[in-house]
Amino acid sequence: MNFLQYLKKQGETNPFQSILILTAILLCSLILAQIVGGGLMLVMADIKLADLPNMLTILMKSEKGWWAMMVGQGVSSAFTFIIPGLLFWYAVEKKTFSDLSFKALPVPMVFGLIVLIHLSFSPLSGYLQSVNEGMKLPAALKGLEDLMKGFEENGKVLTEYLTTFSSTAQLLAAIVVIAVIAGIGEELIFRGLLQRKLLLITHNPHVAIWLAAAIFSAIHFQFYGFLPRLLLGALFGYLYYWSGNIWVPIFGHMFNNGLAVIVMHLVHQKKISSEIEKLDTVPMPFIILSTVLCFGLLWVFKNQTELSKEI
Numbered sequence: 104m105n106f107l108q109y110l111k112k113q114g115e116t117n118p119f120q121s122i123l124i125l126t127a128i129l130l131c132s133l134i135l136a137q138i139v140g141g142g143l144m145l146v147m148a149d150i151k152l153a154d155l156p157n158m159l160t161i162l163m164k165s166e167k168g169w170w171a172m173m174v175g176q177g178v179s180s181a182f183t184f185i186i187p188g189l190l191f192w193y194a195v196e197k198k199t200f201s202d203l204s205f206k207a208l209p210v211p212m213v214f215g216l217i218v219l220i221h222l223s224f225s226p227l228s229g230y231l232q233s234v235n236e237g238m239k240l241p242a243a244l245k246g247l248e249d250l251m252k253g254f255e256e257n258g259k260v261l262t263e264y265l266t267t268f269s270s271t272a273q274l275l276a277a278i279v280v281i282a283v284i285a286g287i288g289e290e291l292i293f294r295g296l297l298q299r300k301l302l303l304i305t306h307n308p309h310v311a312i313w314l315a316a317a318i319f320s321a322i323h324f325q326f327y328g329f330l331p332r333l334l335l336g337a338l339f340g341y342l343y344y345w346s347g348n349i350w351v352p353i354f355g356h357m358f359n360n361g362l363a364v365i366v367m368h369l370v371h372q373k374k375i376s377s378e379i380e381k382l383d384t385v386p387m388p389f390i391i392l393s394t395v396l397c398f399g400l401l402w403v404f405k406n407q408t409e410l411s412k413e414i
Contacts, residue, residue: 106302118304121300125195131187136180140182147174148165177280180285181284185288188296206408207348213351213408220401230387255325266364266371274365283357286357290353316337345404
């Protein structure tokens with residue numbers, strides 16, 4: 104039995120209706136997340152309401168700013184993705200977390216394959232990042248392009264700040280927030296819920312996977328990282344579809360984000376060269392070779408997970 108055949112037997116809510124309800128819950132949760140997460144940052148950093156317009160600048164200069172922002176981001180992420188996703192799944196669909204999977208966890212070797220797949224995918228991702236950053240909008244849209252570049256620069260400054268750690272505790276906290284919470288929440292929403300609903304609508308796994316990946320990439324509001332994130336979302340989508348187990352893409356997402364946090368930490372500690380982050384400088388023959396290797400590993404992954412038993 105494949106994933107689509109499994110879904111048709113589950114008797115879930117009409118997929119169009121489900122997506123509308125899920126969207127409404129997510130929008131309400133997003134507002135709540137900003138209030139709760141922002142409120143926590145204000146309290147932890149002892150910022151007055153009058154200083155709200157300059158909150159980010161004050162936080163980055165405050166001794167408690169890093170912890171306030173990281174805790175606020177973690178709570179906000181949970182309220183944006185995990186809580187609304189579980190609320191929809193349990194209250195609307197009246198199902199349990201285990202119902203997101205129809206196959207048992209694959210053998211441990213498969214998780215090793217996921218690590219190798221991500222490592223071999225990195226050069227292609229870096230190349231696409233450089234292509235994406237080089238894109239220019241028409242002259243008529245220069246205002247929009249400047250706005251997007253401004254968002255991108257602000258995002259880079261914030262990322263640099265949040266991934267500069269003064270202690271092991273900060274590194275571990277960043278891994279929990281950026282890798283674990285984000286990995287569980289985003290995969291729950293975009294693969295566990297949205298992709299399955301799109302699969303029920305389209306009856307085509309490839310269309311469902313790429314649509315969910317496009318939405319996943321767009322929702323980050325980072326135009327100059329859209330292409331690599333689109334492929335990353337599709338990669339997670341195929342991992343979910345072939346394995347039939349939601350913990351597989353969650354593991355992939357956590358590994359991807361966790362590795363990025365650790366690499367940035369090592370760069371800031373000057374234990375590895377900053378050139379390792381500039382994957383756009385990798386020679387094209389190596390990019391092609393690693394991409395072929397990535398597809399080969401995906402083929403092995405697909406064959407291995409087909410042997411997994413249904414729950």
